[in-house]
Amino acid sequence: MPVLVFAESIEGKFHKPAFEVVTYASDCAKLLNTTVAAIAIGDISDDELRNLSKYGVHHILKTSDARLKDFNSVAYAKVLQQAVEKCGADVVVMSSSFDGKALAPRLSAKIKAGLVTQVIDLPKTDNGFVVKKSVYSGKGFGEFNINTPVKILTININAYHVSESPVSAEIEAFTPQLSDNDFPVKVLEDIRQKGKVLLTEAEVVVSGGRGMKGPENWGMIEELSDILGAATACSKPVADVGWRPHSEHVGQTGLTIGPNLYIAIGISGAIQHLAGVSSSKIICVINKDPEAPFFKAADYGIVGDAFEALPKLIEAAKRIKSMS
Amino acid sequence: MKILLCASKTPDTTTKINFSADKKSLDNTGVQFILNPNDDHGLAGAMDLKEKHNGQLTVIHVGDNSVEPILRRCLAIGADEAILVNANPSDAYYVAAQIAEGIKGENFDLVVCGRESIDFNGNEVGDMLGEMLGITSVAYVSSVEINGTAASMMRFIDGGMEKLNVNLPVVITVTKEFAEPRIANMRGIMQSRAKTIKIVEAAPVDALTTLLSLESPPKKSGAVMIDIAEAGKLIEILHEKEKVI
Numbered sequence: 001m002p003v004l005v006f007a008e009s010i011e012g013k014f015h016k017p018a019f020e021v022v023t024y025a026s027d028c029a030k031l032l033n034t035t036v037a038a039i040a041i042g043d044i045s046d047d048e049l050r051n052l053s054k055y056g057v058h059h060i061l062k063t064s065d066a067r068l069k070d071f072n073s074v075a076y077a078k079v080l081q082q083a084v085e086k087c088g089a090d091v092v093v094m095s096s097s098f099d100g101k102a103l104a105p106r107l108s109a110k111i112k113a114g115l116v117t118q119v120i121d122l123p124k125t126d127n128g129f130v131v132k133k134s135v136y137s138g139k140g141f142g143e144f145n146i147n148t149p150v151k152i153l154t155i156n157i158n159a160y161h162v163s164e165s166p167v168s169a170e171i172e173a174f175t176p177q178l179s180d181n182d183f184p185v186k187v188l189e190d191i192r193q194k195g196k197v198l199l200t201e202a203e204v205v206v207s208g209g210r211g212m213k214g215p216e217n218w219g220m221i222e223e224l225s226d227i228l229g230a231a232t233a234c235s236k237p238v239a240d241v242g243w244r245p246h247s248e249h250v251g252q253t254g255l256t257i258g259p260n261l262y263i264a265i266g267i268s269g270a271i272q273h274l275a276g277v278s279s280s281k282i283i284c285v286i287n288k289d290p291e292a293p294f295f296k297a298a299d300y301g302i303v304g305d306a307f308e309a310l311p312k313l314i315e316a317a318k319r320i321k322s323m324s
Numbered sequence: 325m326k327i328l329l330c331a332s333k334t335p336d337t338t339t340k341i342n343f344s345a346d347k348k349s350l351d352n353t354g355v356q357f358i359l360n361p362n363d364d365h366g367l368a369g370a371m372d373l374k375e376k377h378n379g380q381l382t383v384i385h386v387g388d389n390s391v392e393p394i395l396r397r398c399l400a401i402g403a404d405e406a407i408l409v410n411a412n413p414s415d416a417y418y419v420a421a422q423i424a425e426g427i428k429g430e431n432f433d434l435v436v437c438g439r440e441s442i443d444f445n446g447n448e449v450g451d452m453l454g455e456m457l458g459i460t461s462v463a464y465v466s467s468v469e470i471n472g473t474a475a476s477m478m479r480f481i482d483g484g485m486e487k488l489n490v491n492l493p494v495v496i497t498v499t500k501e502f503a504e505p506r507i508a509n510m511r512g513i514m515q516s517r518a519k520t521i522k523i524v525e526a527a528p529v530d531a532l533t534t535l536l537s538l539e540s541p542p543k544k545s546g547a548v549m550i551d552i553a554e555a556g557k558l559i560e561i562l563h564e565k566e567k568v569i
Contacts, residue, residue: 010482010483015482017482070486070488071481072460073451073454073460073461073462073463074454074460074461077455097482098463098464098479098480098481098482099481099482101447101463102447102451102461102462102463102464102497103451104448104451105416105420105446105447105448105449105450105451105452105455106451106452106454106455106461108417108448108452108532109417109420109451109452109453109455109456110455112417112532113532114415114417114532114533115416115417115448115532115533116533117445117446117447117448118445130536133445134445135443135444135445135538136335136341136350136442136443136444136445137442137445138541139340139341139540139541140341140343140538140539140540140541141538141539141540141541142444142535142536142537142538142539143535143536143537143538144533144534144535144536145533145534145536146532146533147530147531147532147533147534148532184460184490184491184494185460185462185488185489185490186488186489186490187486187487187488188476188487188488188489189486189487190481190484190485190486190487191484191485191486191487192481192483192484193483193484196483198482198483200482201482203568204568204569228569246500246501247480252337252361252442253337253361253362253442253500254500256445260568261562261566261568261569270338271337271338271339271340272337272338278541281568282562282566282568283544284558284562285547286555295547296544296546296547297544298544298547299544299547299548300547300548300549300550300558300561300562301547301548301549301550302549302550302551302552302555302558303549303552304552304555305552308552308555309552309555312552312554312555312556313555313556313558313559315556316555316556316557316558316559316560317559317569319556319559320559320560320563320569
């Protein structure tokens with residue numbers, strides 16, 4: 001009974017979250033003493049598909065029905081259902097991406113398989129099948145048992161390290177049975193920002209709050225972010241007043257992120273903001289108020305003015321990047 | 325047009341989360357419960373559509389009668405009726421199945437859920453409900469326009485947005501961009517008193533998952549402070565010691 005992993009691609013390429021879930025699936029399979037099968041949907045070259053085997057995938061199902069070019073949860077759930085049946089999989093793993101989180105519940109209801117989303121660690125299998133996830137927007141963790149024979153997990157982005165364990169993989173064309181009724185969604189346009197690091201999958205995030213005083217001062221945040229190969233983010237008040245787009249808002253009602261490094265500049269650290277970033281591995285806080293609550297959640301802190309600290313950070317970042 | 329809003333009850337966003345001694349549930353002491361903020365955006369957007377298309381808005385909740393003030397507020401804001409499925413919401417599958425049973429034969433054109441509840445952050449009920457009702461579901465929707473029997477909408481995708489068309493009926497899970505939450509006015513509050521909350525008993529459904537325990541995240545041991553005059557040192561530490569840049 002292999003572990004089946006849905007390897008999501010964007011425009012024919014796998015991104016880091018795909019390799020994270022594949023690594024997770026591979027480690028999970030070792031734990032369960034079984035193998036890993038992956039399903040990839042879309043127009044993806046065999047060379048690109050073979051990248052999955054670097055992370056331990058033995059069997060790759062390639063589905064290239066042109067109607068599946070655009071995601072829709074109805075058709076994708078049917079494809080996954082048939083892939084689960086074909087492989088006899090009893091664990092299904094996918095990313096907590098926007099599409100993964102739309103697909104997993106649909107599949108769960110379709111095949112009556114218990115689902116836990118935003119999982120952060122491997123299952124414990126000594127007594128049942130127990131997985132850990134973050135709850136209350138990062139203010140806590142919960143352990144859940146999945147009671148059904150087939151288990152579905154979505155893995156939190158950045159929660160699991162990518163590591164290689166190369167095997168040789170067999171690529172098999174897989175043609176699921178689909179009818180025209182499975183395509184109720186007509187996509188008119190995809191609007192993607194090109195060349196920018198995705199906030200949800202960024203390893204480093206530089207974030208600004210009201211302490212930045214105005215949108216005209218974001219140049220320094222962007223400069224530091226560019227040097228570090230980071231994504232930019234902001235607090236809720238900043239998005240609410242329109243200094244930055246809502247897509248950059250991290251916090252309880254915005255995006256939840258878990259980068260390796262989160263640098264918060266001019267953000268006081270309201271409980272709602274902390275909820276969205278608390279799973280970051282290292283948190284650095286720069287704030288002129290020494291009593292700012294964010295310092296309690298930080299690993300490193302600087303008390304002082306953002307406009308004094310930022311040029312120094314930028315200069316130091318340029319220095320370390322020129323040396324590496 | 326018939327619209328359904330699925331309403332979840334969550335702790336207020338400013339709540340400090342503590343768990344009960346047996347680690348099985350939230351410690352409710354001093355906790356103020358509210359309509360899940362994502363559902364509040366859903367309620368406001370559903371009201372916009374109801375007013376524009378002369379529709380009918382029903383609100384449904386799976387839980388116990390402690391939710392009444394929250395449902396009354398939905399009615400005061402302008403929902404026409406509320407349904408309370410009297411059940412212990414044990415997991416997302418259970419909740420979605422209770423909603424599907426509770427609205428059997430009702431044929432809603434549009435079902436709106438907040439993208440997730442801020443308690444278990446599941447993002448599950450909406451798409452599960454779509455599957456159970458045998459209708460389309462679209463997740464992370466930021467705006468909707470209804471054109472007769474079809475809807476055009478924007479949804480979040482990784483790295484951007486997508487514009488799409490879909491025929492009704494459809495279940496959508498919405499983000500905060502959908503609409504700004506509304507405040508009930510005095511007239512609405514008066515009118516809500518005459519509106520009914522229909523109570524439906526739970527259907528026999530087995531949850532697919534079981535919550536075993538809850539814990540708080542480990543506390544940080546305190547930040548290492550760096551003098552602003554030497555702010556650049558922070559970057560060096562992150563590079564050399566922490567190896568995160």
